[in-house]
Amino acid sequence: MNINIEDRKINIWWALLPLVVMITAMILTIIVYEGEPHIPLIIGTGAAALVAWKQGYKWKEIEEMMFRGIRLALPAVLIIMLVGLTIGAWIGGGIVATMIYFGLKVIAPSIFLVTITIICGIVALTVGSSWATMGTIGVAGMGIGISMGIPAPMVAGAVISGAYFGDKMSPLSDTTNLAAGLTDTDLFTHIKHMLFTTVPGLLIALSVFAYLGKDFGKDSIESASISQTITDMQANFVISPYLLLVPLLVIVLVAFKIPAIPAIAVGVIMGFFAQIIVQGDSVASALDVLQNGYAIDTSNEMVSELFNRGGLMSMMYTVSMTIVAMTFGGILEYSGMLRAMMDQLLKIVKTTGSLIASTLGACFLTNATCSEQYISIVVPSRMFASVYKEKGLQSKNLSRSLEDGGTLTSVFIPWNTCGVFIYSTLGVHAFAYAPYAILNLAVPMIALFYAFTGITIAKIDKNEAGTAEKEETA
Known part of the structure; x- marks a missing residue:
């Protein structure tokens, strides 16, 4: 009409x-x-x-x-549903637990906010999607940060800052292409012009996060909480560095010009099989996780909060x-x-x-x-x-x-x-x-x-x- x-x-x-x-x-x-x-x-x-x-x-x-x-x-709705599947599959397959485990082992709490901002920025720049970045690396980042005793809103702010920096600067981003196309501006001319506002914004963000993070990790209580989280994850998941190949594969696919949606779909499939083969769950269990999300029963409130989530139904809201x-x-x-x-x-x-x-x-x-x-x-x-x-x-x-x-x-x-x-x-x-x-x-x-x-x-x-x-x- x-x-x-x-x-x-x-x-x-x-x-x-x-x-x-x-x-x-x-x-x-x-x-x-x-x-x-x-x-x-x-x-x-x-x-x-x-x-x-x-x-x-x-x-x-x-x-x-x-x-x-x-x-x-409708394109946004498709991505929302795909991210729900990704979160479920990556939690069920132990991929998120593995990323959190090595993150807690390698990253110092004092520099975590700066580190997660940079990582999310790089991933979003490669993938071209702030949503896909937040739904994958961002979820793991929330787990690592909260386990370190960093307030969730602070961690979320760092994830968002990095994800939106990469999204804005990526030639694969839908909003970046949309803004350039609607104004009849060459795509790379548009990206170069955005550097003047976005790079100073990123430097300000990194400076603020460096200041906010300087006191984290000094408390022995936080160290004990991190150790307990690692122990509980090892009790509930098979932790393997090979599982890190799944997010790496998604990033490589996008880097080789595979569109974000099919690349993330490959990540969902890999997570599904990781839950069956690596974690030893049944096919019925893995399918249920894709639909309704992962469910874990543990006395550690933090671990329960981190891993009881995901699935298609979680995104219906x-x-x-x-x-x-x-x-x-x-x-x-x-x-x-x-x-x-x-x-x-x-x-x-x-x-x-x-x-x-x-x-x-x-x-x-x-x-x-x-x-x-x-x-x-x-x-x-x-x-x-x-x-x-x-x-x-x-x-x-x-x-x-x-x-x-x-x-x-x-x-x-x-x-x-x-x-x-x-x-x-x-x-x-x-x-x-x-x-x-x-x-x-x-x-x-x-x-x-x-x-x-x-x-x-x-x-x-x-x-x-x-x-x-x-x-x-x-």
């Missing part, structure tokens, strides 16, 4: 109404009643549908808006959340409500600084309202492309701003698909890890500094602009 929103101008107050309804319901449900974010988003979707209906859209058109939103999230969020986001975008909000932002754009600040703000607003980082790149790219050209700014400024404000800030919204995925995978709420996701906090601030000082802001060369205009006219 063709939905035409070009001639549907929506008043800003009507456009804001569903957002106000959703946020009010979210505050009451989560803070007052300690509930989940699904129902508030459904309430917001109902309010958005009513506003769209009042604007003259038929129910079939409103349905199509919701379906379009859901279709946009996240899948349902993604679908609900995208129905809300679909109506906001395709009815023109989101565009009405963006138009108000564009009215305050007078300078280069305010333009980039507005782009960052629009990306964050889209993350909060539409609950999906892809939309936070897609919609602002459409709204701001011509404005950047009018201001004489190269497209790589816009592509970088979309990632600085869209990709990175998605983790701070608890009902955004990224926030929900991290909660389901790492077991830490967005409000808990937010102060420690240093890279994600620092990069937008660096981008704002550059915007108002003019540092690294690339202008369109007048001669090049004239040639391009002639070619476009021809």
